[in-house]
Amino acid sequence: xxxxxxxxKQANVENIDQVNNDDRELCRFEFFEILIRxxxxxxxxxxxxxxxxxxxxxxxxxxxxxxxEKSTHxxxxxxxxxxxxxxxxxxxxxxxxxxxxxxxxxxREGLRKILSRN
Numbered sequence: 184x185x186x187x188x189x190x191x192k193q194a195n196v197e198n199i200d201q202v203n204n205d206d207r208e209l210c211r212f213e214f215f216e217i218l219i220r221x222x223x224x225x226x227x228x229x230x231x232x233x234x235x236x237x238x239x240x241x242x243x244x245x246x247x248x249x250x251x252e253k254s255t256h257x258x259x260x261x262x263x264x265x266x267x268x269x270x271x272x273x274x275x276x277x278x279x280x281x282x283x284x285x286x287x288x289x290x291r292e293g294l295r296k297i298l299s300r301n
Contacts, residue, residue: 190220218242 194217195209209217219239225231226238264270274281288294 186224187217187221190217190224194220218247 191209194213219235222232222238222242223235226241227233227235232238232241
């Protein structure tokens with residue numbers, strides 16, 4: 184756990200302050216970076232693979248994709264039920280109300296707002 188925590192800190196370094204990038208969270212490119220750091224530490228540093236690319240491929244094949252394949256039914260749900268024209272129209276029509284509700288909930292619960300209007 185300490186090793187992964189070190190990778191997290193290395194991947195989450197901010198040389199320039201990023202407004203929506205909390206120090207306890209990873210954004211997309213940081214998540215990708217930590218996976219590569221884990222692959223290097225797990226496979227390249229231990230001489231089980233020769234390159235970072237080979238280590239990353241092995242990490243994905245052994246430790247990521249098997250779990251993804253078990254969860255693909257959720258993507259079908261998103262495509263067929265959630266991300267439809269009709270659902271989007273309902274969201275668009277009610278967008279102002281949804282944002283007011285979201286802002287109220289964040290204020291009431293003391294939560295940091297992570298969604299934007301875009």
